[in-house]
Amino acid sequence: MSQSHRIEGGQIDRSKTLRFTFDGLPYLGHPGDTLASALLANGVRLMGRSFKYHRPRGPLSAGSEEPNALVELRSGGRQEPNTRATVAELFDGLEANSQNRWPSLRFDALAINDRLNAFFAAGFYYKTFMWPKSFWEKLYEPMIRRAAGLGSVSREEDPDSYDKGFLHCDLLVIGAGPSGLMAALTAGRAGKRVILADEDFRMGGRLNAETFAVAGTSGADWASAVVAELSTLPRVRLLARTTVLGAFDHGIYSAVERVSDHLPVPAAGKPRQVLWRIYSDRAILCGGATERPIAFENNDRPGIMLAAALRAYANRWGVKAGERIAVFTNNDDGLRTASDLKAKGVEVVAVIDSRDGEEVIDTHGRLGLKTIITRDRKGRTREIRVDALGVSGGWNPNVNIHSHHRSRPVWDASIAAFVPGAEGPPGLMVAGAAAGVLSTHGALRTGRDAAISALGLTGAMDLPEAEDAPISVSALWHVAHGKGRAWIDQQNDVTVKDIKLAQQENFTSVEHMKRYTTLGMATDQGKTGNVIGLAIMAELTGRSIPETGTTIYRPPYTPVALGALAGRSRGKEFKPYRLTPSHHWAAEQGATFVEVGNWLRTQWVPKAGETEWRQSVDREVLATRKSVGICDVTTLGKIDIQGTDAGAFLDRVYANTFSTLPVGRCRYGLMLREDGIVFDDGTTARMGEHEYVMTTTTANAVTVFRHLEFCRQCLWPDMDVQLISTTEAWAQFSVAGPNARRLLEKVVDQDISDAAFPYMGAGNITVGGLRARLFRISFSGELAYEIAVPVMRIEKGHVAGGELNGQSTALNMGLGRMVSKKKDSIGMVLSQREGLTDAGGYRLVGVRPVDPKAKLTAGSHFLEKGAAAVAANDGGWLTSKVYSPHIGSDIALGYLKGGDSKIGTRMRAVNLLIGQDTEVEIVSPHFLDPEGERLRG
Amino acid sequence: MIIHHPILGPRDAQEFVYLGDASLINRPDGMTAGVEAFHDYAYNRDNPAGDHRELWYHEQGDRSWLVVTRNTVTHEIIKVELARDVARAQGRSK
Amino acid sequence: MASLMAMTALGAREAAVVTVGPLSIAERVDVAVASVAVRRGRVLAAGVIPQPGPSRWEAGKPFSAFWVTPDMWFVEADFAAHELLADGLKASFGDAASVTEQTDAWVIFDLSAPDLAPVFERLCNVDFQALPEGYATRTVLDHLGVYLIKHGSGAARVYGPRSSAQSLLHALKIAARSAF
Incomplete structure (x- = not known):
């Protein structure tokens, strides 16, 4: 198609021609064009269908305030719905399509909604689709969403960054x-x-x-x-x-x-x-x-535009929006459009100035403006054949x-x-x-x-000479005439009638009116319509506009792509990864990794012939129990605590005592929150007279450090304590199992016999001459120099994420005696509260199925035998479970009411969600070697 | 928001972690105060619409705890102090 | 006796050097690092390390240092000559300071380009262009807590958490492609 409506001038580069398509048809434009200006230059003014009534629409504006000309750009992963054609910069090869129409823009089946408009007045959602309630989710909402849609998304990943x-x-x-x-x-x-x-x-x-x-x-x-x-x-x-x-x-x-x-x-x-x-x-x-329109009947037809937009298309883009143009204005600025267009040789057939008592009262033209009907101050009407009308109701x-x-x-x-x-x-x-x-x-x-x-500058530069015309505007919000619809908010299809309905139903405050009619709630935030709507409400209620007031705006000024808000943080780049020192080695061995926070932790390392994870894990566990296993525990938080008050400081932040710990030894520490609930735990070693190394759980490494700084700076500001994180400074491995010492003796340069390096010993050593630290600690019940895989954690009844749930006290965990009352420490006082020391309260217990083949599930609840599965009979819950190859059955930890007095009894672990009801034996949480002989060997 | 750190100057609030009411500095002595006093300390807060003294931690900065006096209605920040100085001024030591 | 082989934070034997347009990113594995904190009421023996004020890095021989928090600095030294940097500093300061080894806690990248501001404005809220030389600060760089030291409009050092060395390098490369 030729650029039939291109006229001279404008800031476009006519030396270059750009090809583009709209609804599959090819068109030409120039650099400097927007999609809207290029379509108008090609004589295309029908660009979309309205949200609710599916009315044919063309651009109202030439800028970002556009309510009507919303289109889909591009295709595939780059498909971009609801883009304003008035700001979409034209490029060669641009593919654009209209939206919210079926089967085509010129014939849209849902235009039937326009005939049924009586049913779609303001508040129709609330009134029409009330009953029955269950229909809302399944029928009404999907139906409304299909009918009153904007653009569509491709559901393909956006290839751009x-x-x-x-x-x-x-x-x-x-x-x-x-x-x-x-x-x-x-x-x-x-x-x-x-x-x-x-x-x-x-x-x-x-x-x-x-x-x-x-x-x-x-x-x-x-x-x-x-x-x-x-x-x-x-x-x-x-x-x-x-x-x-x-x-x-x-x-x-x-x-x-x-x-x-x-x-x-x-x-x-x-x-x-x-x-x-x-x-x-x-x-x-x-x-x-932003220029605002005037509401009159059928003021939404393609070809009816803001007056300043008409002249912007002519002056900036060299486009005439029609062959025969009229202007309807209540102010002098509208007259500029008429004179600019005339100067460009465009035929201006009428200027209707409301200040002269003449108004546009109606228009005709199914898919675009054909005629307007005007009425003068004497009530005489005339019909004028035009294909474009510029409207100016003043500027907001x-x-x-x-x-x-x-x-x-x-x-x-x-x-x-x-x-x-x-x-x-x-x-x-x-x-x-x-x-x-x-x-x-x-x-x-x-x-x-x-x-x-x-x-605060001094000296003002001279101003360039420019027009300084006074403002002459006579407010006109809507033309009172007949029973047709006059649009205010074209994007959400809000008309003068809707405002009247809101007023009749007493939604007269601007905030109520907005929500009842949806005025200004579309993607354009009512840039062209809001003020007209509230001015009409002011008229209807007999209040002034200042008395009626106005709604205010929130960010964003114009719609933003979600991709821009996400930035680089998506897919694999959603967050940074933390890799352990053994990561590259483990990856070479084909290890499986699990995300723990940002860490990628090795889960198991399969060997040739192993087809499922349980084979690998069972082999690793049994090897550790029978010989030796190695695990990278670098992810645990490590904090260096030094200073002459370091021991006294640890006494305050841990429930148990550390100032008495000998140099060269370590101790399990229990940290409470001030409300008496367990916060974190780990071992802390005394490396020197005034030097400790604290270990925290992986998950709490950051929050514990923050808490220690709070204690140091806000609670005891004069303590001589210095803190620094060393989590990443040391690659830490747990070596556990009966042969742990024999393995270490091959790499450690010093004597680490039981006599030289006893249980809970800690010290500086060297490995092949390289400085190193050795802690003889065990969370697995084995002779060990650090922690091992989760299954062993449970065999030895050591708490972790499932048990450190922000609700558990030391007493719940069976660690109540660790809370020293001989000294002040965080959480000491409130941990003694009545509700937290109840003898019938939850206690950590071990659980095994009576039938070794039966399954357990974390989250199942304890019930007495024969008790109905109702909340009143709930005895507690399973916090974590694993299969123990050593014991040969599922085992679990759980919190059981009065659990310490129920060791040895039988109960049921019931999970209604998966229909599981398993008879279980309540045992010590220390399944393996409760007396600790293995780890002291 | 921008917090004017007493040592480092203007810093984006995104670098900080918020804790809450600065009254958390006034921790009772666990050896002498009872459960009631600790209960009050741990749970009871004023919730003013207006000036509020609150604790912010410069986690992605120099790790200072700050006492920020902020208007909760306008977000205007009236004063920023090092929490350690505030604690000492309130008689806290070891 | 065990024989250990050193591996860089990126899992390689050699330090990485990456070029993206005008930007060069050089991993530094030849820097020993230790934190030094003054104990309460004590003073550090003079002349051992520079003790710059807040937000400052100060060059020295053999030790340079930058401020990290009140009364604490990170000390930099040549690794070959000062592998046991923390031990040496402990010996110098005795019980006046708390010294902690930090060498392997960090991955260090030296960035150079005619102008680094376009890269940093896509990575962190630091106003790189306006900062004086020798400015040292902790900041968030693409979700990672790092130390950034400006040595010139076209020279900077970034200390990132060692475990996130790959993610940090990736972020630097992506930002450079976007900026240049």
Whole structure:
């Protein structure tokens, strides 16, 4: 198709032609086009179907406020729904499709909803689909979602990468229209560090869409010259294609830069988008203003656009939106559209100015505007044949970001619009149209002055000459006429009738009205519709607009791709990995790894011929019980604690005593929270008079260190204690089993006989001359020099994650006697509370099935024989279970009410979820060698 | 948020871990105070809409515990002190 | 007697050198590291190590040092000459200091490029461009707690947790591809 609606001029590069498709049909455009401008240039104005009524829609605007022209771009993994055609930058090969229609955009079966509109008024969800309740989830909601959809997703993985980053500046300027350019230039020339961000791919804002002169040249040329100068200033950073999304605390702003959205595929290694976190000393919101429409019957047809959008398409993109154009306005700015279009040779057939008493009352044209009906002050109507209508109801300052800290905009009657309120985010100023200063001269002046004031600069540079037309607007929100529907929020299909219904049903506060009608709750956040809706509510309730008030905005300013929020953190890069020192060796052996926090821990190392994991694990366990096993325990937290008060400090943070531990020995330590619940445990060795090494569980390594720093700095600030983590400094292996010593003797240079290195001994040794540490500790009940696989942990009844659940006391774990009452320690006092010392309370017990073949399941509950499986009879639960090849059956640990008096009795372990009911024997949690002879050998 | 660390200057709150009310510094002596006093210490907090003294830990920084006086309504930070200094000023020692 | 073979944090025999565009990332396995903390009320023997103030790194011979927390520094030395750095420092300071060996707790990468700011702005919140030379800070770099020392606009050293050496190197490479 030829570019039938292309006219002269504009900031497009006609020397290059870009090919693209829309709904499969091929079209041509030029660099500088948006998808919307290129489609309009090709005479295409029907671009989508509305959300609820499936009404045919074309673009309303030429910018990011667009409610209607939402399309799907690209295909496959890059398919991108709900993209505003008005901001999608055209590139060669762009594939675009309309959405929310079936079977085609021109014939959409669900357009029947439009005929059934009486059923779809505000609140219809709440009223229509109330009963029966069970239908909601299974029938109504899926049905509504199918009918009232936006775009679709491909369900393929996005092949592109997204990045995140951090920027710092003296001044962040949000928006690069006349006020933003002037603010950035003022600050930049003063040598300040400036970031100038604009959502558009071409900086200049409205200057690119207007014909009037700035400093004797065209506004667009002046903007280009300023951008060129700014780009030479080393401390100024220009971020085009970058939307500032929100204002956060203390000068932090977020912004998304669309690095590669305008390219078919990002360059190698480059991200599609970058989410920036911007730290600013000061910021100026130069976000401009958004034109608002006027509500009249059938004001949503393709071809009916905002007046300033019509002239933007003509002036910036060399596109006429129609052959015969009319303008309907309540202010002088609308008249500019008529004169600009006429100057471009476009036929302007009517200018309807409500200030003269004439209004548009209705329109016709099924898939696009064909005629408008007007009515003059004497009530005479006329029908005018037009294919485009520009509507201007005045301009709303873009206060959005200023209200992100809950600042309420205030009503300015002189421009009939809300302007930023007094208490915005600290450090943020507002200039130009965003502040309600709507002339070009005013924008330049307030931009400059805001920069001077924000940064405390002296000396103001001269302002370029520019138009300074006074604002003449006479508020007109909707045209009262007939019974048809007049749209306010085109994206969510909210009409004047819906506002009336909300008022009749007493949803008159703006917050209620918003939620009842869904006004402003679509992806455009009601940028064009909100103010009209609340103004109509004000009329209906007889209140003024300030009395009616306004809703406020939240981040993000425009929709953001989830990929940008995730950044690099997805898939395998979701988080960093931590690898143990033996990882590379284990990987070579074909080991299986398990994620424990960020650690990848070796789970088992299969040998040739082993086909399932139990074979490998059983072999490893039995080898350890019969001979020797090795396990990398580097993941355990290790904290070096030194200082003359180190022993006294440990007495305070552990429930048991460490100051009496001899040098060269280690001891199991139990750490409580202040509320008396067990926090962590591990062995701590005394390496010197004032030097200890604490071991923590892998999971609590960070929180224990934090807790120790809290104790050291906040509770006992004068103790002489120094802390440093050494978790990663030592590769630590557990060597366990009857032959552990014989193995170690082959590598350790010193004498480690039982006499020289007794049970619970600790010391510095060397291995082949290399410095090393040896701790003779055992969590497996074997002769050992560290901990082993989980199955052995349970055979020896040692607690871990399942038992350290944030609810258990030392008493629950059978460790009550470890809590020394002879000294003050964290948690000592509250662990003695009545509720925590109840003799009938939970106690750690061991569990084995009476029938060795029977299965146990962690999470099963204890019941007495014959008791009904109801909560009242619950005796406790199994916290962890494993198969013990040594014992030859499943074994488990559990918390059982009054468990210490039930050792030797039989109960049931019941799991209703999987239908398991197993007779069990309650035994000591120390299944193996309860007297500890093996580990002392 | 930005926390003005007394030693390191302005730092992003993302580097910190929040604990809660700075009254946690006032731990009773376990050898003399009873369960009631510890119960009050461990569980009872004011929840002001306004200025609040609270403990923040600079985990991804220099590991200092800070007492930050922050307005819970506006997030304005009025004062930042080293918790160790606050503890000493309140008579805590060993 | 056992015969042990040293392995780098990346699981190799040799230190890694990676180039991405103008950026060079060199793993350093020739640096010995120890933490030195002054005990309460004590003073360190003068002239042994530099004792720079907060956020500072200070060069010295044979020991350089950077501040990590009040009254604590990380001391850097040549590994070949000072493999037993912690033992040596303990001997120098006696009971005036708590000294802990840190050599194998970290992977060290030296970064160089004409300008490193574009890489760091995609990795951490540090304002690299504005920092003075010799600035040393802990920061979060792609989820990892690291120490970053600026030696110049085109030279920096990153200390990362040894167990995450691969993840850290990967993050540096991805950021460099994105930035340059």
